[in-house]
Amino acid sequence: MTAQERMIHEDALPGHESRLQPKPDWMPRYPGSGRLAGKVALITGADSGIGRAVAALYAREGADVGIVYLCEHDDARKTVEIVEAEGRTGIAIAGDVGDKAFCETAVDQVIARFGRLDIVVNNAGEQHPDKDIRDITEDQLRRTFQTNIFGMFFLVQAARPHLKKGAAIVNCTSVTMYQGSKELLDYSSTKGAITAFTRSLSENLVGEGIRVNAVAPGPIWTPLNPMGGASPEKLEHFGESTPMGRPGQPNEVAPSFLFLACEDASYMSGQILHPNGGSIING
Known part of the structure; x- marks a missing residue:
């Protein structure tokens, strides 16, 4: 069993939405308005979650969707059914998106099926709560x-x-990049890297x-937290610390991804949107 397979078995991440209640x-x-037609x-x-x-x-x-x-x-399978409906x-x-060869295969499959690729949404992510930095194993940090x-x-x-010209890339960072998170040291660090990656890649590609x-969600009710991504203490009061006093839902975040992918955002690049329940951050 590889380190990745062992961690998936141990912490049940990223988790099944089919098993989550509510x-x-x-x-x-x-209703749609054809903003991504063709x-x-x-x-x-x-x-599941925000990606679904x-x-x-x-x-x-x-849009057709890979x-x-x-x-x-x-x-x-459920998400495929939703798209087809x-x-x-x-x-x-x-x-595994952490495998370069798999990412190449995934893109090849999309091109083989649809003949084009207009929007890339980098949403996949994982987190593992640790109260003490010494508890973060090398395997976990690397993964x-x-x-x-x-x-x-x-x-x-x-x-x-x-x-091609007119394409869009939308990355998922996090409010933890801006506020920090004492139990998610490695996760928050990756989100800082994602924000820097977004801004730098924008500079690299805007001329093309x-x-x-990117989008920086706050606490959103997805399988990630209740199925091992948050400690039981944090989960008990999940989202209550936001000004709105509740966690967000995935369909409250998805419109940010739509806006950044469509022509409505034609004059925006290198920017971060913050659906986070009203938290004021410098972003």
């Missing part, structure tokens, strides 16, 4: 960075030959007509 709210709130999106971590909500909203707005996920096959095509691609930031590099490298932005 269920997160992924349903788009409004587009093809590849979304990592799209089997983004896939549902993109499909409602006219759904990349790790091992939650039941959740991935919106009249679009979804394909599920299972594998968190491998998934959360190395995977973004690998996927963009694989997608880059197919991204490719926009790069």
Whole structure:
């Protein structure tokens, strides 16, 4: 058993939405208006949580979707069904985004099926709570960075030959990048790297007509936290510290990903949106 397989077995991450109660709210709130008509999106971590909500909203707005996920096959099938119910095509691609070869394979499958790639959403991520920095094992540290930031590099490298003028990349960072998190030292560190990656990649690609932005969610009700990504003490009061006094739902975050992917955001690159329940941060 590899270190990654052992950690998945031990902590149940990233977790099955099909087993979560109450269920997160992924349903788009409004009729579509064709803002992504004819587009093809590849979304990592799209089997559940924020990724599923983004896939549902993109499909409602006219996009076909490549759904990349790790091992939650039941959740991935459900997301494909959601995309198809919106009249679009979804394909599920299972594998580890921290593996460069897999990212190349995932992009190849999207191109083989749809013939193009217009939007890359780097959403997949993992977190492991530790109250003492000494409890963070080398395997955990390497794996968190491998998934959360190395995977973004690998996927963009694989997608880059197919991204033309007008394409968009949207990364998922976190409020923890700005506020810090005493129990998520390694996770918060990767989110800082993602924000820097977003701003730097924007500078790198903006001249090619490719926009790069990010979304920094606050506490959102997804399988990640209740299935091992947060301590029991934190989970008991999850989201209560926000000004709104509650956690957010995935369909309250997905519109930020839609805005940054469509032509409504044609004059935005290198920027971060903050659906976080009203927390004021310098972003």
